[in-house]
Amino acid sequence: MKIRHIYILPVSGIAAAFLIAAIMLPGVVSCAQNPGKRISAAEYKLKVLETLPHERNAYTQGLFFDKGQLYESTGQYGESSFRKVDLKTGKVLRMLTFDSRYFAEGSCVLDGRVYILTWQEHKCFVYSLDDFKYLGEMRNPTEGWGLTSNGKDLIMSDGTDKLYFLDPMTFSHRTTLEVKMNGRPLRFLNELEYIDGKIWANVYLEDYIVVIDPQTGAVTGKIDCRNLLPASLRNSTTDVLNGIAYNPADGSVYLTGKYWPKMYKVEIVKK
Numbered sequence: 304m305k306i307r308h309i310y311i312l313p314v315s316g317i318a319a320a321f322l323i324a325a326i327m328l329p330g331v332v333s334c335a336q337n338p339g340k341r342i343s344a345a346e347y348k349l350k351v352l353e354t355l356p357h358e359r360n361a362y363t364q365g366l367f368f369d370k371g372q373l374y375e376s377t378g379q380y381g382e383s384s385f386r387k388v389d390l391k392t393g394k395v396l397r398m399l400t401f402d403s404r405y406f407a408e409g410s411c412v413l414d415g416r417v418y419i420l421t422w423q424e425h426k427c428f429v430y431s432l433d434d435f436k437y438l439g440e441m442r443n444p445t446e447g448w449g450l451t452s453n454g455k456d457l458i459m460s461d462g463t464d465k466l467y468f469l470d471p472m473t474f475s476h477r478t479t480l481e482v483k484m485n486g487r488p489l490r491f492l493n494e495l496e497y498i499d500g501k502i503w504a505n506v507y508l509e510d511y512i513v514v515i516d517p518q519t520g521a522v523t524g525k526i527d528c529r530n531l532l533p534a535s536l537r538n539s540t541t542d543v544l545n546g547i548a549y550n551p552a553d554g555s556v557y558l559t560g561k562y563w564p565k566m567y568k569v570e571i572v573k574k
């Protein structure tokens with residue numbers, strides 16, 4: 304638990320204790336809210352609804368929709384980019400590239416502004432999504448991995464078991480969520496997507512996606528994504544599953560991976 308601010312007010316000791324407890328409670332967003340309760344993750348598998356092309360040169364780090372349009376950020380030094388992508392053809396419609404000293408990571412949109420993380424460069428770039436115009440940048444004290452938004456906060460992963468809820472104007476931390484799967488901390492949280500009040504997360508180097516309750520940090524679902532990209536489509540550069548995009552217009556979910564030649568429209572079914 305982390306207390307960011309303690310306000311000293313002229314009240315009696317007992318009243319102050321209640322007041323401080325009331326201030327602290329909303330910030331306690333780990334499973335500590337239910338210390339005796341262990342939530343088991345429900346097991347899901349994928350049903351592929353559609354297979355779509357994906358640029359093999361895209362080391363996918365961020366993937367999201369805005370107004371039905373797909374966007375993607377890609378990493379690696381010298382290859383980092385932000386792209387507007389045609390969903391049906393996989394073709395890049397517009398692209399920003401980053402200086403080779405930056406390794407781009409996750410990205411998301413909030414109120415028409417696109418936020419693009421860097422891995423170890425402690426910067427989050429901000430652009431206008433409409434015209435890709437540079438608006439500024441904010442300092443990120445941790446590493447940057449995945450990024451999404453609940454419509455109010457930016458939600459960021461940094462490769463640990465924590466998700467940070469951030470002010471989109473200042474990047475200051477509002478709350479920190481500790482993520483646990485079956486009662487144990489789940490590290491290496493990577494690309495994120497806020498779907499229907501839950502946070503979906505890739506787990507780096509794993510072939511599964513977890514569904515996280517943003518109130519408690521408990522993993523409520525584990526989605527088995529093994530063999531999503533068949534062996535026949537893999538080559539020496541094919542890397543890990545990474546990339547979740549939700550299109551709220553029709554409730555569809557798309558998945559891909561780093562240097563994958565395909566993207567998949569999927570739905571999840573209980574095992």
Ligand SMILES: [Ca+2]
Binds near residue numbers: 365366494
């Ligand atoms: Ca995403």
